[in-house]
Amino acid sequence: MSDRIITFSEATREAMIEEMRADKRVFVFGEDIAKQGGIFGQFTGLKDEFGERVKDTPISETALVGAGVGAAIAGSKPIIDLHFADFIGITMDEILNQMAKARYMFGGQASLPLVLRAPDGSMKHGAAQHSQSLESWFMGIPGIRVVIPSTPENGKGLLKAAIQDPNPVIYFENKGLFPITGHVPKGEVITPLDKAEVVREGTDVTLVSYSLMLSKALNAAEHIQRTYGINVEVIDLRSIVPIDTETIYQSVKKTGRLVIAHEAIKIGGVGGEIAARVAENVWEYLQAPILRVGAKFVPVPFSPPLENYVFADEQEIIATILKSVEKREKVTK
Incomplete structure (x- = not known):
């Protein structure tokens, strides 16, 4: 092909x-x-x-x-x-x-x-x-x-x-x-309905994202690597029912840190369910609190500046990843 x-x-x-x-x-x-x-x-x-x-x-x-x-x-x-x-x-x-x-x-x-x-x-x-x-x-x-x-x-x-x-x-x-x-x-392209994909391998932080937010997650991961030398593993969720928890668990076991980023409102979002499952099943591997990135809890405004304020961007993902690493350093000192 x-x-x-x-x-x-x-x-x-x-x-x-x-x-x-x-x-x-x-x-x-x-x-x-x-x-x-x-x-x-x-x-x-x-x-x-x-x-x-x-x-x-x-x-x-x-x-x-x-x-x-x-x-x-x-x-x-x-x-x-x-x-x-x-x-x-x-x-x-x-x-x-x-x-x-x-x-x-x-x-x-x-x-x-x-x-x-x-x-x-x-x-x-x-x-x-x-x-x-x-x-x-x-x-x-x-x-x-x-x-x-x-x-x-x-x-x-x-x-x-x-x-x-x-x-x-x-x-x-x-x-x-x-x-x-x-x-x-070209030709037959079939993507499994129940499998996430590791789209960027890393060793320091696991970053789970999906949909249009994935491109922002990848850009943030590249910036973090260039600027701070932090190697971020990025997972494209692709399916939210069911969630491919095994792929996430294996990554968290390797990195010890987890950040979830999506465009949807952070409260009540997919990120909260992923955080709960990781905390319940592989908590002993975590070296820092699980952190989430998402939209603010408000209807989306028409005003372009206010709309930009409501939705999370690459800078917020970067700041959250750095916060995760900072918390790890505080825990291990």
Whole structure:
């Protein structure tokens, strides 16, 4: 396989095309996807090749998810586009009481191969109702998988794996990822739905991140290495249900320190769950307190300076890593 550079939007569109060609049960529906090609261009051209298997729908997220659940139980493999994950709240009954539970309530006799594409995160001045990261809401709902890509390559790989999986998958994709370019191999690309990836090896601090925040985490790690000689290991989470705790545990056993960074609000976020599991299972390896980086506990403002203030940046990640090392030095003196 050879690499080429394409956008995240192109990579995910390629994933859908490949799966729709391979399996006629796969179809796509959502708001403004057939004629417009999606708000981020991720569905452009699908209608031309697949016709009625790509459908525009009314603006009703509740109806979208409910129809998707019914179609999946009946034997189809729907890909549903929510337009914006910010409005996923009105679909909670369908997700919580239908999508997540149907397979259990039918005693395992029914599969539910459904993918819910949910663009989340900040979109530059999207303000309070279009800038939210809500992925942690779904960590306590058994019966669904939740994945969250960070690059065009794993964007394609995770989406293909999600479409092929017999379980319902919520696929959170940060709105800022769609124009991002990256290397994507030609041919089959499948990314496991339950595995994190060590994207930068290190020995001094473990830094766990995901989605668009991963690029900031990697930049912070490089700066820390150049400026302070601190070697940071960076893990791309990729899946938050389930969490690949073993990869995190092995890294923490090596480094003795853990920092978790995500775009979502720090309070009640994915970072808190990871911190709890590490504290419960490998606390004896920790040489410093677990630290978290995330957005402030406030609705996202429209004002650009205030928006920048709410979201964590590379400088905050750098400062938190240095704080972790400083605490270790105080403990070991």
